[in-house]
Amino acid sequence: MNLLPREIPHIIVPPIKCQGIKTKLVPFIAANICWDGCGRWIEPFLGSGVVAFNVQPERALLNDSNPHIITLYQQIHQGKITPRRVSEHLTHEGGELLAKGEEHYYFIRERFNRSSDPLDFLFLNRSCFNGVMRFNRKGQFNTPFCRKPDRFRKALVTKIANQVADVTRVMHNKKWEFRVGDWRECLRDVDRADFAYLDPPYIARHADYFDAWSEQDSIDLAHVAHSLQAGYALSMWKQNKYRVNAYVDAQWGNDVQRTIKHFYHVGSTEDLRNEMEEVLIVKPSHQVLGYPISENKTLQLTMAE
Numbered sequence: 001m002n003l004l005p006r007e008i009p010h011i012i013v014p015p016i017k018c019q020g021i022k023t024k025l026v027p028f029i030a031a032n033i034c035w036d037g038c039g040r041w042i043e044p045f046l047g048s049g050v051v052a053f054n055v056q057p058e059r060a061l062l063n064d065s066n067p068h069i070i071t072l073y074q075q076i077h078q079g080k081i082t083p084r085r086v087s088e089h090l091t092h093e094g095g096e097l098l099a100k101g102e103e104h105y106y107f108i109r110e111r112f113n114r115s116s117d118p119l120d121f122l123f124l125n126r127s128c129f130n131g132v133m134r135f136n137r138k139g140q141f142n143t144p145f146c147r148k149p150d151r152f153r154k155a156l157v158t159k160i161a162n163q164v165a166d167v168t169r170v171m172h173n174k175k176w177e178f179r180v181g182d183w184r185e186c187l188r189d190v191d192r193a194d195f196a197y198l199d200p201p202y203i204a205r206h207a208d209y210f211d212a213w214s215e216q217d218s219i220d221l222a223h224v225a226h227s228l229q230a231g232y233a234l235s236m237w238k239q240n241k242y243r244v245n246a247y248v249d250a251q252w253g254n255d256v257q258r259t260i261k262h263f264y265h266v267g268s269t270e271d272l273r274n275e276m277e278e279v280l281i282v283k284p285s286h287q288v289l290g291y292p293i294s295e296n297k298t299l300q301l302t303m304a305e
């Protein structure tokens with residue numbers, strides 16, 4: 001029996017947040033890929049890991065250029081970071097944050113930039129401004145504070161510890177390999193039975209240290225994917241009211257496209273909602289036949305806690 005397609009009735013939400021996180025799109029992704037699960041699930045752009053944590057393959061190769069994401073998940077996988085340690089760390093540092101205010105956030109940020117402690121990374125990831133991680137040219141975390149000294153209330157600490165427990169359970173006894181590196185290196189190591197899920201960053205002019213992505217990267221990725229013996233699927237934005245993503249048809253015109261629309265908020269009121277169409281591009285041999293999706297479903301996308 002195939003591992004995918006499959007319904008995901010209850011989404012596992014990971015402890016890490018990142019830009020372009022696919023929490024709300026996981027059911028759509030899992031419903032539109034056909035894969036038997038015999039090889040490895042490969043993600044060169046792991047991010048929060050939400051797709052892998054919900055697909056739950058027996059074997060996986062999970063890669064990101066951001067070493068802090070990979071170290072955190074590696075240590076959870078190895079049992080070095082437990083829900084209890086997470087809870088104790090966030091309760092203690094959250095208490096200091098409440099007492100001292102933003103001074104303590106910047107103290108942790110400085111400490112993290114010296115020591116790369118994965119628990120400090122989690123603290124910063126969950127208390128930085130707008131939940132958007134940024135690293136400067138020297139690879140140092142430089143997002144400012146979210147300005148909520150009471151950020152780590154008991155309910156949030158419990159929620160994050162439970163998210164760590166969930167991903168620990170999913171990874172338990174599974175052969176998941178984590179790697180830090182460039183996507184090109186990761187995709188060199190792909191076999192016919194594997195499946196590569198590709199979720200690169202958006203093309204941006206202002207490059208972040210671990211997250212720079214250019215037009216040339218986009219072109220190269222399409223080229224490498226098309227030369228893979230394995231199955232692949234790629235997530236991308238397709239269009240909104242103002243723009244069409246020319247790369248979708250130019251680079252992926254011979255693949256299968258499944259689309260879904262969602263709204264995202266740019267402000268507080270209803271009329272400040274923008275509609276965006278997302279596309280899942282799938283290798284024709286791995287498409288789900290007779291499946292009634294493209295959906296015109298509208299999803300509300302916010303950073304899920």
Ligand SMILES: C[S@@+](CC[C@H](N)C(=O)[O-])C[C@H]1O[C@@H](n2cnc3c(N)ncnc32)[C@H](O)[C@@H]1O
Pocket residue numbers: 018019020021022023044045046047048049050051063064065066181182183184199200201202210211212213
């Ligand atoms: C759009 S995010 C992935 C989101 C993920 N699918 C999720 O749902 O959370 C893109 C990820 O690619 C990583 N990345 C950026 N450039 C990379 C590169 N050259 N090689 C590998 N990973 C890269 C970023 O650090 C980021 O975590």
